[in-house]
Amino acid sequence: MKRILLDCDPGIDDALAIALAHGSPAVEVAGITTVSGNVGIEHTTPNALALAEFYGMDVPVARGAARPLVRPGSAASNVHGNTGLGDVVLPTAKADPVPEHAVDHIVSTIAASPGEISLVAVGPLTNIALALQLEPRITEWVREFVIMGGSYTRGNFSPAAEFNIAADPEAASVVFEAPWRTVMFGLDLTHQARATAAVRQRFTGLGRLQDELLSPCLDFYGSNRQYREHGPAIHDACAVAYVIAPELFTLAEARVDVETSGRFSSGMTVTDFEPEAASNAAVATALDQEGFWDLVTDSFGRVATGMG
Numbered sequence: 001m002k003r004i005l006l007d008c009d010p011g012i013d014d015a016l017a018i019a020l021a022h023g024s025p026a027v028e029v030a031g032i033t034t035v036s037g038n039v040g041i042e043h044t045t046p047n048a049l050a051l052a053e054f055y056g057m058d059v060p061v062a063r064g065a066a067r068p069l070v071r072p073g074s075a076a077s078n079v080h081g082n083t084g085l086g087d088v089v090l091p092t093a094k095a096d097p098v099p100e101h102a103v104d105h106i107v108s109t110i111a112a113s114p115g116e117i118s119l120v121a122v123g124p125l126t127n128i129a130l131a132l133q134l135e136p137r138i139t140e141w142v143r144e145f146v147i148m149g150g151s152y153t154r155g156n157f158s159p160a161a162e163f164n165i166a167a168d169p170e171a172a173s174v175v176f177e178a179p180w181r182t183v184m185f186g187l188d189l190t191h192q193a194r195a196t197a198a199v200r201q202r203f204t205g206l207g208r209l210q211d212e213l214l215s216p217c218l219d220f221y222g223s224n225r226q227y228r229e230h231g232p233a234i235h236d237a238c239a240v241a242y243v244i245a246p247e248l249f250t251l252a253e254a255r256v257d258v259e260t261s262g263r264f265s266s267g268m269t270v271t272d273f274e275p276e277a278a279s280n281a282a283v284a285t286a287l288d289q290e291g292f293w294d295l296v297t298d299s300f301g302r303v304a305t306g307m308g
Contacts, residue, residue, distance in 0.1 A: 009036065088212070106138070157267060189238060
């Protein structure tokens with residue numbers, strides 16, 4: 001069984017990624033760390049706590065960076081709603097975040113179990129960059145490092161840049177320049193994971209999970225202009241699914257550099273697939289959609305059963 005440490009900014013697709021991880025018998029969620037991104041840290045942390053309690057998880061949740069390394073923060077409340085979960089209002093969690101800051105929690109968790117932790121980051125990379133600055137050896141200690149972020153074609157924050165990278169490009173640059181292999185799930189891949197009407201039909205019968213979270217979240221998400229035609233892409237779940245079942249994905253070695261100063265291209269993940277490029281990443285390019293949705297449906301079913 002793999003152990004996942006999930007750094008996230010819940011966020012609708014983050015909520016589904018957490019459910020996927022919790023419902024899979026192939027992984028154990030070692031902890032959740034939060035960062036400002038889709039909405040501010042004042043929402044992402046309570047959302048993570050509330051989601052964990054809703055799903056019946058007993059995991060530490062650590063509050064992280066409230067702003068990017070250098071620039072003012074950005075948010076995607078137009079996509080995720082003012083509090084991050086669309087129209088869903090979960091009960092306030094009884095648990096509090098652990099006293100440890102998310103950056104310290106990332107370092108201490110990885111250091112305590114070298115070679116065991118799959119670090120999965122599905123929000124802006126601020127916490128990860130700060131953790132690298134605090135303890136560079138985490139690059140040697142992680143089992144693997146996986147992100148949802150970037151694109152090798154077009155962005156969604158701007159024509160050039162994807163939101164998670166554009167929200168803190170300086171942090172993303174630190175992360176991609178670190179001496180580890182970043183497995184990148186960008187928009188080119190995650191737009192292949194769309195919750196179409198046929199997919200959503202598969203969630204029928206999941207009880208409270210469906211009625212109180214999946215259906216209202218996907219309704220809200222799917223109402224956004226970019227998703228109306230083909231259904232919402234559940235971006236963050238792709239990074240978690242890779243840890244569970246890497247055979248569902250096609251990857252290509254590449255050199256990825258992050259643009260931090262371009263007038264029109266800030267946050268762009270400049271991706272070079274040429275063989276002579278000094279590869280620092282494996283970039284996901286293709287998805288076994290049938291296998292992916294089988295995995296998601298099975299995991300959601302286990303979560304729903306556990307919730308009663």
